[in-house]
Amino acid sequence: MSTASDTPVLDILAAMTVDSIERCGLAPDTLILTRIAALAASDAPPVSYAAHLGPAVRTGLSVEQLQDVLVAIAPIVGTARVMTAAGNIATALGMTIAVADAEVEAQG
Known part of the structure; x- marks a missing residue:
């Protein structure tokens, strides 16, 4: 099956996430905390x-x-799993900060 998109995997992940959020009745903060728990697990x-x-x-x-x-x-x-999750969250924070710094540097 071919697709017109250059990012078919990201596209399906985004669509699944949107569908999940639309069908979920949890408050936004509870939804994110639940997802963090699932990521760790x-x-x-x-x-x-x-x-x-x-x-x-x-x-x-x-x-x-x-x-x-x-x-x-x-x-x-x-x-x-909890220690790995804590380390992965720290790494993710570092990645996010690095991307933000690169965007600021590119703009200015």
């Missing part, structure tokens, strides 16, 4: 967390709330 890479940082900031989530999610799921998913 599935051993997601940093880029997956990076995709959720903007929405997390826009919903007003704090670092403490993100930490609370990791604390809450630790007994279920285990220490290794």
Whole structure:
């Protein structure tokens, strides 16, 4: 199956996310916290967390709330997954900051 898009994988991921959000009745902050928990449980890479940082900031989530999610799921998913998630979140923050810095530098 061919597509006219240059980014078919990103396109389908975006469409799935929009569909999920439209069908979900959770408050935006609860939705993001739930997704962070699922990312940790599935051993997601940093880029997956990076995709959720903007929405997390826009919903007003704090670092403490993100930490609370990791604390809450630790007994279920285990220490290794929680430590990996914490490291991946830190890496995602670094990636996000680097991209923002590059955009500012390109503009000015």
